[in-house]
Amino acid sequence: MTSALKIKDWSQEKRRALSAVELVTKLVDLPGWRLDGDGENVAIEKTFEFANYFETMAFVNAVALIAHQQDHHPDMSVHYNRCVVRWNTHDVGGVSTTDLDCAARVDALLAQP
Numbered sequence: 001m002t003s004a005l006k007i008k009d010w011s012q013e014k015r016r017a018l019s020a021v022e023l024v025t026k027l028v029d030l031p032g033w034r035l036d037g038d039g040e041n042v043a044i045e046k047t048f049e050f051a052n053y054f055e056t057m058a059f060v061n062a063v064a065l066i067a068h069q070q071d072h073h074p075d076m077s078v079h080y081n082r083c084v085v086r087w088n089t090h091d092v093g094g095v096s097t098t099d100l101d102c103a104a105r106v107d108a109l110l111a112q113p
């Protein structure tokens with residue numbers, strides 16, 4: 001059965017962990033995202049706040065669609081009116097451009113309509 005949902009295939013792409021300088025430079029273009037952790041656990045994370053639990057869960061599901069489509073999965077901590085999204089590329093043991101791209105996709109979900 002064909003699906004309208006196309007899934008990213010990373011198998012042919014060479015990815016690497018970005019350096020601290022690269023990361024800090026690129027985070028300038030991702031307002032609200034910050035570095036967290038170090039070594040292989042370094043990640044970028046951002047807290048999104050909502051009016052209530054239903055809105056928070058709607059956001060979590062929208063992020064899950066991005067994760068499925070991009071074959072790239074964030075850690076999320078889900079609370080009554082907020083969700084913390086944390087991106088890291090475990091395949092490269094750091095933060096890759098995939099994480100930055102997915103962070104921008106998540107921000108786009110909430111861009112001014």
Ligand SMILES: C[C@H](O)[C@H](O)[C@H]1CNC2=NC(N)=NC(=O)C2=N1
Nearest residue numbers: 071072073074088089090091092
């Ligand atoms: C085989 C599959 O494409 C890989 O395991 C994907 C799945 N989702 C992933 N998600 C994240 N956050 N990092 C990865 O390196 C990763 N790799």
